[in-house]
Amino acid sequence: MQTIDKLISAPWIIPVEPQGRVLEDHALAIHEGRILELLPTEEAQARYRPETHRRLERHALIPGLVNAHTHSPMTLLRGLADDLPLMDWLQNHIWPAEGRFVGEGFVHDGTLLAAAEMIRGGTTCFNDMYFFPETTGQVAARAGLRAVLGLIVIDFPSAWAGDAEEYITKGLDIHDRYKGDALLSFCFAPHAPYTVGDDPLGRLATLAQELEIPVHMHVHETAHEVEESVARFGMRPLERLARLGLVGPNLLGVHMTQLEASEIRYLADTGAHVVHCPESNLKLASGFCPVQALVEAGVNVALGTDGTASNNDLDLLGEMRTAALLAKGVSGDAAALPAHTALRMATLNGARALGLGESTGSLEPGKSADITAVDLGELETLPLYDPVSHLVYAASRHQVSDVWVAGRPLLRDRQLTTIDLPDLRRRVADWQRRIAEAD
Template sequence: MTAETITAADIRINARWLIPVEPANTVLHHQAVIIQGDRIAAVVPRQEADARFRTRETIDLDHHVVLPGLINMHGHAAMSLFRGLADDLPLMTWLNDHIWPAEGTHISPSFIADGTQLAMAEMLRTGTTTFSDMYFFPEVVAQMAHDAGMRAQICFPLLDFPTQWGTGPDEYLSKGAEFIGQWQGSEYIMPAIGPHAPYTVSDDPMSRAVALSADTGARIQIHLHETAFEVTEAIRNAGKRPSARLAELGVFNNRTQCVHMTQIDDTDVALLKESGAHVIHCPESNLKLASGFCPVQKLTDAGINVAIGTDGAASNNDLDLFGEMNTAAMVAKVVAGDAAALPAHHAIAMATLHGARALGRDHELGTLEAGKLADIIAVDLSDPFLQPVYDPASHLVYSNHGRQVSHSWIAGVPQVQDGRLTRIDVPDLMLRVKSWSDRIGNR
């Protein structure tokens, strides 16, 4: 082969195993991922890469599985500073008596900045390259993610009552529209609308959120059917299930992300299927708060896209999506009464491609394919207690923990190298976290 046929590129990643996510249920052996700029130029066998490409950097990962960066589709990043603050309590007690009072005392732009950076450090270190956030001061979260080079869907909060970020729906929607305008079109930041829940947002602001979404294309993420109490109260007060009310208000469409969905019946499934809305499954938070079980297999069988999220560290208590995949797979089997429900490859797809679909970016993210953005992670499977490795997909879901992530790239830029974060100063961050811990602990 002549020199003219050899292509120059930036980075070559040699992988022992590679899970592209598409085609589904596929594990490739001894592959090379070629990165040029912020995109994947090729995914080919190593011998073919030897003949076709010359790169300025080659990374040999002889004991690793390489796969797309994980997409954490729901969380409240800054709540990492409330990790472990009020455990072992029912949802409404946890919110009303502990979390909302703590937020009233401590939430500020500096709290959001430090808590978000703590969350990003944990997520990057455990394989997440894109996250969705719904919390106060979204402009601060967006700037922190952008500065760190991390992709994020940032949902501005919408509630009927005042918070530290605004006096009520009018101000939230006004500031939110400005926020969307500021970040729309960004490669990294995806501005979105975050009506908190049906029980905290009344019809008028909900309808205005729908109109804003239609005007801008911004996605809507909402906590929905999280507990039996929520559904029972809605029926008692309004005579209809929350999903029926939202459907009447026009909330449901293919830009809508419904978080939790532990209390659903066939009418809810039909609404989701007809509208093209997405479900975001947060199994560990739902288990910890005794909220219930999302019937993932039933939704999947109906053709509904189900992605996965951790929720906030205050109700999880970690942001490790590998652990979330494990829990999701285990719970799905019990709920469906079928050991074959939600197999390992499907769980991985939920944390990658399905998240990309919910974001409307599956043409760019969620799989390892030529032309897609180079958001890639590598997981070291050389640990003695991960041996033997018959099926790396099985190990990722059933045996692995996120701390085995050794490398991470976002848009071809290294974020984790040999298990070390490259763009977050962890010692400095820990000093700020300690300061917040002292203040919150003395509340």
Template structure:
């Protein structure tokens, strides 16, 4: 039989496809044609069945789906370390919002997003769900890097360098979406900042638009106890109840943080089929608390993982988020079996893809899906021996082990080197803005 032509054949020591659940394949290969996965099968069978234009051999690697960062503020990478060791509201009011008022601009966002996108690609992140001002500039940066992204149409009631009021934010965001509507990698979501910064009127309009345009809604919820107390004083109800009564809760809602939840909150979120974007490192660093992840998963909620911005994390590193998410769930539930390794990887891949409405395209390694892939080296002496590949990913390796990344079958990182932008340019960007913000 004549071999079938394909563009790329990647052979790996281990492949963790995420679907089927809890599966690890040894000595398998992925065949890729036109940016899509053609087949996943044992290496010898793949060599006989396919004639590849290029073959990549990864004998000392684990291959996984590309990671999905379900919550990020990419441009805030330029404020990495600007204000550390502060609680959330002091961090925002005393440092972040004043810095943004002085410096936020298309150039700031474009440069910060280039820095963030490069960091994410180096860490195996192939899709980013972003929330920030000037989404046109973010789109330009991610387009240059070839990063898949969902960009938030940010909505907030008070003025910024970007827009004057909620209606202006929506108008500008929707215009940007229209300008990028035919791009295969750039998508959009509605991104009301939080219940405490968005009015009922704006929420009602956002709900209508989300339904009409079939867009996700990306919003911070229940991040701190102060937020809930303020909502009870102002509205007489908890923020999640308020959103539910306004019609915002549903399968398209991505609730970020969700740290302070009672039983009623969890029941509402589960009943409406919402997704949670868990950001464990940012929540720990800002002393916001630890989200009840085991209870959320037990209630049937999908939970993805986000890095938050580098200004509050201070890294855009989903391997670290997976590690901490698993350990925190065990600690807070006093259950060592909570969030096992395969579940942590699902949170960073398929759960995030489903939240964004992209599960038919990314999140697992099934034939027909986009070839968004991450390869991790497993040949360093300080990471060996290896007994179980999935647990090794979560509890041993880190982003330093990422060697290669593909998006739509196209290489974005090769043997640890970015292919779209140089370190020299990235260093120049970082130094330029460090000097500006320091002043």
């Protein structure tokens, strides 16, 4: 018998790749943080001598969820200014609050709260866009989460940088300092076409090619954004980005609620990725991303929550349900975005968009053991005919019992193992008092 670190067995394993497969009464053999094999539980017990064997009697094992777009420190602004249009929300509430409070401490504690919420919801990897990304990376790594740090660029000053040039310089320094960390990777994160000028965008296009990292950007989020671009530049935002060399396999266009048929074909032809944030789009009345049309055209569509100031949670299980239901309603087709496709969007599609598809996003031999266990034995998911259907249409994030990243347990029987929950509660309470007094 071969000695290994860990064996995890469950009634159902949903590897995501190949599409549509559900393995019954199987186990994952894990050693040195990677998946060795998926095999029937009886065979696994005969072949391997694990140091630990986690036996789950009523669970589904899925790849750890990948949140392809969020602003993690903004958890501290959750619910601050709800039920307002996007620009009113940004200009009169969110940006002023950020101007008063954003600094290393805010980013540290906001990211810590986000990390705890994401782990408890089954997320093992997140793609972030915010100021002080080095602080976000430090918190994520200590919590054991896989993080893609958005090297943010914006034309106006913040507590982190004074202008686009300084943002880029600081971002490159962070990339060089942390590129050896196994849990951290990077993307350039110009905020949006309306907040970043042509010169910095053109430079980022060149740097992204040189460093082979993605570009993560809000694009075509609202009709107003498109109208403003036409008035200011004489063209729609996507066309402007294309002329600057930014549209290609390394682009993650977030939101994309305003797309014409020709733009969908162009995204497919260039290999660009779309990150769908359905709940944020609904809450801010930004519009409807044509997900089914994108999928049918061959565009890789991932899922993101956006930040908690506009969602108001980091719940990717909930986001899958909303995405699937919304796609059916928008397309008028009840077969649009079936459960297996929604799960793939929240896992492997996100990993591929972020350049991490070779290491995470599916349960395959050789990949990192980034795994989420969901208890499907609760009354709310009984009777059970199809575990994937229940994951998308019935299960709650409160049914996530265990989470592993690179084989390390971050959540065990609903208990966080890497984050001090009482200390986190005290930190959040202090921020709540300070922010509420100032708003």
